[in-house]
Every structure is written in C-alpha cells, then in structure tokens.
Amino acid sequence: MEPQHPTRPPRTRELSAADKTRAKDVSLARIGRLFTAHRGPLAAVVAIIVVSSALGGASPFLLREVIDKALPERDTTLLFWLVGGMVAVAAVTSALGVVQTWMSTKVGQQVMHRLRTDVFTHLQRQSVGFFTRTRTGEVQSRITNDIGGMQSVVTSTATSVASNLTTTITTAVAMAALSWRLSLVSLVVLPPAIYLTRKVAGMRREITAARQRELADLNVTIEEGLSVSGVRLSKTMGAGAALVERFTASSNRLIDLELRSELAGRWRMASMSIIFAAIPAVIYLSAGLPPTAGSLSIGTLVAFTALQSALFRPLMGLLGVGVSLTSSLALFARIFEYLDLPVEVDDPAHPVPLPRATTRGHLRFEDVTFSYPGSDAAAVAGVSLDVPAGTSLALVGETGSGKSTIASLVARLHDPTGGRITIDGIDLRDVRLTDLAAVVGVVSQETYLLHTTIRENLRYAKPGATDDELVEAAKAAQIHDLISRLPDGYDTMVGSRGYRFSGGEQQRIAIARTLLRDPRILVLDEATSALDTETERAVQRAFDTLAEGRTTITIAHRLSTVRDADQILVIDQGRVIERGTHATLLEAAGPYAALAA
Structure with missing residues (x-):
C-alpha cells in the first residue's frame, strides 16, 4: 500500500521572541481589522463624538455674546438664555460623553476578549514540540502582560482619535471664525509638537519591547521558583537565595524601564505646556499691536483665548494617541507573532471519519x-x-x-x-x-x-x-x-x-x-x-x-x-x-x- 503522504513540508521554526519581534513590522491595517466586526457601534460612537464636539464649539460664541452684548447692555433676558444655553451644552455633552464611554469601552473589551481567546485557541492547536521549545512563563506573559498592556490602546484608541480629531477640527474652525489672523499665530505650536511626538514615540516603542521581554523573564522566574516542583527543587538544592537574587535583578530592571517610559513622555508634555502657555501671551500682544488694535472686541479676544486653551487638550490627546499606538506596536508584534505561528499538527482539510463505536483498533x-x-x-x-x-x-x-x-x-x-x-x-x-x-x-x-x-x-x-x-x-x-x-x-x-x-x-x-x-x-x-x-x-x-x-x-x-x-x-x-x-x-x-x- 502506497503511503498517502509521501512527503511533508519542512517545519517552520518558532520565531525568536527577542530579535525578530523588535524588527517585525506590524501593519496598522491589521490592527484596524480587529474592529471591523464592530463597525456599527463605532459609527454610533463617532456620530456621538461629532454631535458632542459641535455642541461644545458653541460655548465660546455664547461666551462672546455674554461679554459683548448681554452684560454691557444689561439685557437680563438675553443673559438668562445665553447662560442657560451654556449649561445645557455642558449637560448634553456630559451625557453624550457617558454614552460614548460605555459604547467604546464595550467595543474595546469585546476586541480584547476576542484577541485573548484567539491567542489561547491558537496556542491550544500548537504541537507538543512548540511547548517543549518555549518557556511556560513566556507563553503566560504574552496572554496576560502583552494583551493587558494593549488594553488602553484597544479600548480607547479609535474613540480617542475620533473625539480629539473632531474636537480639534471644531475648535480650529471656531477659532478661524472668530479671527483668522490670531488662528495663524496659534499654528506655531504644531511643528514643535509633531517633532517632539515622533521622537517620543520611537523611544517608547523600544522601551516597551524591552519591558515586555523583561516581564516575560519575570514570569518565567515566578513559574520556575513558585510552582510546587520549583519550590521543592530550590529547597533541596539550596537555590532559594539565587532565585531571590535573580527575581530582584529582573524587578530592578523593570523599574528602570518603567521610569524611562514615563519620563519619555513627561518632558514632551512639559515642553508643550510651556509652548501652549506662551501662546495666549502672544495673542494678547498681537491684539494690542497697532495693525490689529481695536479690530477685536473684548468678547472675541476672551472667547478666542478660551478656545486656544481648549485646543491644548485634544491636540495633545491626538498626538498622545500616536505615541501610545507607536509604542504599543511592540505588543501587537508579540501577539501577532503567536497568532502567525504555523500549526504543525492540525486537523485535515477533508477529514476521514473514525467513529469510536465501529473502530476495531488495528x-x-x-x-x-x-x-x-x-x-x-x-x-x-x-x-x-x-x-x-x-x-x-x-x-x-x-x-x-x-x-x-x-x-x-x-x-x-x-x-x-x-x-x-x-x-x-x-x-x-x-x-x-x-x-x-x-x-x-x-x-x-x-x-x-x-x-x-x-x-x-x-x-x-x-x-x-x-x-x-x-x-x-x-x-x-x-x-x-x-x-x-x-x-x-x-x-x-x-x-x-x-x-x-x-x-x-x-x-x-x-x-x-x-x-x-x-x-x-x-x-x-x-x-x-x-x-x-x-x-x-x-x-x-x-x-x-x-x-x-x-x-x-x-x-x-x-x-x-x-x-x-x-x-x-x-x-x-x-x-x-x-x-x-x-x-x-x-x-x-x-x-x-x-x-x-
């Protein structure tokens, strides 16, 4: 009888977790496909964000009317309407924010659930050979630490981009409507913001990859040192002190990586805060210079500076999403690496029945x-x-x-x-x-x-x-x-x-x-x-x-x-x-x- 499978393709070796993960290029389109099953809820979230941002953009105009008309003219009726409108805008946007947070968090958690179960299911299909070549702590770290580290990105990235982008555009349009000249002055913040963001993103990505590898090593130490077999071995071999030293050294390296990760963003935020704090001073100076003096009302100036201050949060949030997404690519790379592992022993495409009741066992x-x-x-x-x-x-x-x-x-x-x-x-x-x-x-x-x-x-x-x-x-x-x-x-x-x-x-x-x-x-x-x-x-x-x-x-x-x-x-x-x-x-x-x- 001729064998049905005379040849077999060569095995694919497991990818290196230390070297190839760093070099692996993760497609943003692949990350985006994680959300394709939730297009409906995401569209609803985006609609809520647009409505909320549009309503929020009305507040500065209401403030301008309060300062330029209602107060100087002592128009109490108009003042009540304007103040009521401001309160109503705040109430509606807050309520929409609650609904948006609930919907976006639910979508994010569903994506996280699917990602966790996909990785676990795929690893269940791996052959015994994969697990003999891979440290148990490494596998656990990918499912818990890596996917857990991605949670904030997965649960908030899409809505954060939509929210901050919509708010930024709405605020920029409102600023231009109030004074296009002052809007041009405000644009000087963009070049340094983009430059600093790109620089921090690259640093964060390298630090994140190193941190996750260190977390995996820490998990391995815990698995080897605190399992029943590991404890028995360490006690009988007198290796407890060495294990504690190994764990302490790994934990110390994590401290350094966490500090570097946090400080990489803090100095960017500090620099941007200084730049944004200087912008109102430049606006006041511009409003008082002879070419523009008298062309702007006090209400317009106050409303514009309020808008300019409000622009800081969404703009920094938008740039911050870029930093988070770029740094999280190292986490996505480690997860996708496992999802892309070939299944060495798998079910056939066209299985032949082998019912236990009729199988003889030859x-x-x-x-x-x-x-x-x-x-x-x-x-x-x-x-x-x-x-x-x-x-x-x-x-x-x-x-x-x-x-x-x-x-x-x-x-x-x-x-x-x-x-x-x-x-x-x-x-x-x-x-x-x-x-x-x-x-x-x-x-x-x-x-x-x-x-x-x-x-x-x-x-x-x-x-x-x-x-x-x-x-x-x-x-x-x-x-x-x-x-x-x-x-x-x-x-x-x-x-x-x-x-x-x-x-x-x-x-x-x-x-x-x-x-x-x-x-x-x-x-x-x-x-x-x-x-x-x-x-x-x-x-x-x-x-x-x-x-x-x-x-x-x-x-x-x-x-x-x-x-x-x-x-x-x-x-x-x-x-x-x-x-x-x-x-x-x-x-x-x-x-x-x-x-x-």
Whole structure:
C-alpha cells in the first residue's frame, strides 16, 4: 500500500521572541481589522463624538455674546438664555460623553476578549514540540502582560482619535471664525509638537519591547521558583537565595524601564505646556499691536483665548494617541507573532471519519521516521510494526531508545517526517484530532492532575460521566477504596499538580481518568512506574481485564509487566532491533535476553 503522504513540508521554526519581534513590522491595517466586526457601534460612537464636539464649539460664541452684548447692555433676558444655553451644552455633552464611554469601552473589551481567546485557541492547536521549545512563563506573559498592556490602546484608541480629531477640527474652525489672523499665530505650536511626538514615540516603542521581554523573564522566574516542583527543587538544592537574587535583578530592571517610559513622555508634555502657555501671551500682544488694535472686541479676544486653551487638550490627546499606538506596536508584534505561528499538527482539510463505536483498533507503522526539530539524529528510524485489533504490543529498550517517541506518534502528539501510521487502514493525519483522542488513550509516566477535586479530574476526560462511571473507572484502577476512605471522597481537592497524593496514587487517578474514556487503543507509557510492586500487580490485573478486545501498547522497563504481550519489540536508537514473544526472544539470547538477565 502506497503511503498517502509521501512527503511533508519542512517545519517552520518558532520565531525568536527577542530579535525578530523588535524588527517585525506590524501593519496598522491589521490592527484596524480587529474592529471591523464592530463597525456599527463605532459609527454610533463617532456620530456621538461629532454631535458632542459641535455642541461644545458653541460655548465660546455664547461666551462672546455674554461679554459683548448681554452684560454691557444689561439685557437680563438675553443673559438668562445665553447662560442657560451654556449649561445645557455642558449637560448634553456630559451625557453624550457617558454614552460614548460605555459604547467604546464595550467595543474595546469585546476586541480584547476576542484577541485573548484567539491567542489561547491558537496556542491550544500548537504541537507538543512548540511547548517543549518555549518557556511556560513566556507563553503566560504574552496572554496576560502583552494583551493587558494593549488594553488602553484597544479600548480607547479609535474613540480617542475620533473625539480629539473632531474636537480639534471644531475648535480650529471656531477659532478661524472668530479671527483668522490670531488662528495663524496659534499654528506655531504644531511643528514643535509633531517633532517632539515622533521622537517620543520611537523611544517608547523600544522601551516597551524591552519591558515586555523583561516581564516575560519575570514570569518565567515566578513559574520556575513558585510552582510546587520549583519550590521543592530550590529547597533541596539550596537555590532559594539565587532565585531571590535573580527575581530582584529582573524587578530592578523593570523599574528602570518603567521610569524611562514615563519620563519619555513627561518632558514632551512639559515642553508643550510651556509652548501652549506662551501662546495666549502672544495673542494678547498681537491684539494690542497697532495693525490689529481695536479690530477685536473684548468678547472675541476672551472667547478666542478660551478656545486656544481648549485646543491644548485634544491636540495633545491626538498626538498622545500616536505615541501610545507607536509604542504599543511592540505588543501587537508579540501577539501577532503567536497568532502567525504555523500549526504543525492540525486537523485535515477533508477529514476521514473514525467513529469510536465501529473502530476495531488495528494499528500499523509503515516505515515511520521522525526527528525532533533542530536535531540531525532520527528519534525514530524506519520503524514498521503491525498490531492487530485486540492484541498487545510491548516496547522495551534502554532509556532514550525512542520508545516514548513511538507512543507519542500513536497519539499524534507529533507527525512522522517519513512514512505513515494507520488505524484500521486510515492515516492518522486524515483524522480529526478530537476523533483520534476518543480512540487512543494514553497513560504516561508523567502524571498531571488539575488543581481541583478528584471528581473533576476524572471528568476532564469525559465531562458527562455519571458518578457510577467514575466509581467503575476508579475501581478498575485500584484507587476507589482509597478515595472512599477520604473525608470528602471524590470531592477531595488533589492540590497543585496532585501533590496531596503519593506518586502511586496520582498515577492510579490518571489511569482511572484515561479508562473512563474507554479508548479502543490504550497506550501505557511507563504507566505503572510509580507504583509499588503489590499495587503494580493489582493494576496490571485490571489492565489485563480491560485489555480484552482492546489494542494495547505497553512501554516498560520492568519486563515482568510485558512478558505476556502478544509481541515484543526491542528498540535501540529509534530502530527495531529485535521482535518476537517473550519465550522466543529469550531463546534467541539476543538484546532482550540481556535486558532480562
């Protein structure tokens, strides 16, 4: 039978988080596409902003009428109308501001939610190889610190641009309507403002990238130093002081980066404040010079200076958005880098059904080869095997010979670089991952229990399982009696990574969790390695019962657990060097006999 997948494209190596992120150019159009699903609410927000800005622009004209007409002419009726209009404008713009803030914040939070879930979902699709190459703290930092750092930009950028731009334009038009000559004087602020803004934006972007990398390192230190395994290691190795020193140094570097980030904007703000403070003085001077003296009323002058002062906030806000957006590009680069990671082990475009109810469990390896990324040596080299449905296969060999890698290929934690693996004649790469997970169950030597109750740990494998099914699986794994003696029974918290229980107890809970799914193919990768001899025998008897009608692959160092297997393969450096039954291999007096000696 010809393989359905004779060749595979080369793997794409994970991008460097330190070097390539800095150089990565993030398209503003891509950032804008994050908001395309919210065009309606954003259009409503922009409309509210325009109306609010237009209403706000009326206040200076009302003020001019108060000073030039109502007060000098002692027109009380006009004064009441003008003052009432000013109060009404303030009330309406404030109410519109509340509505605008609610709508824009809701849109921003929805975008943040989508971004978080997209990153988490995409990382869930990554192969085990990605997580073995990537520090756990780095992944957590991208989802929490990086996306959290983007929150202010995502939630307020679009509305801030619209609000400040509309306000700036409205104010500029009102200023020009009052006096175009004085408006020209006010424009002298723009060149230095734009220059300083661009300079600060570049500085902020570099500092932000460095800060996020430092936060990732800090997360790694926390993950390594404060997890149960990390604390046990540091205490037994006497490394606590070194970990504290490492954490302190990283935290100190963060202080410096945060100070640099803040001060990069403060001196710009200070410079602009001085420039804007000088503008009214220049306006008063211009109004008093002979060419313009007497051409402006006091009301016009007061209204114009009020507008000019009001222009400072939206103009600086608009320029500030540019700084924030530019500096946040480093955060977007880190997030988009993860979103752009290729999925090495993915669902096929046209999946072939593999229903658990009708799957027999006939497993075949056809000249399978596999190499880990970055390694020239093959972890599995030209392995061919045939495990008929309902039979048992045992893999034995020295540590590092490739046994566990073969087991991981059966569960499709990796894809072979050559050859193919089939179940009932169907290539695993043509099957949905969820369908395969329902057919293949794995119990490995590394037990991982969630920090929740025993009941929920078991239901992680089968969320809809009944209590009777939980008990049945626990009995089969020889752990029910122990659980029933606990004060809280199946509602007992297992603790972080299950450290409340012994290694053997953790292993039996993990076995029960896998058995609950009733897989057609059962892979036992050193599944009884943490059990004492008596418990191992009891669990092995349970396995013998459960293996009836089920294809079983067992990896073990203790040959006593595999002697009854239908076929035994001896693995060395990823190759099958001997195969047969326990009796025939002993009779051959080869590598297997040497292991049994």
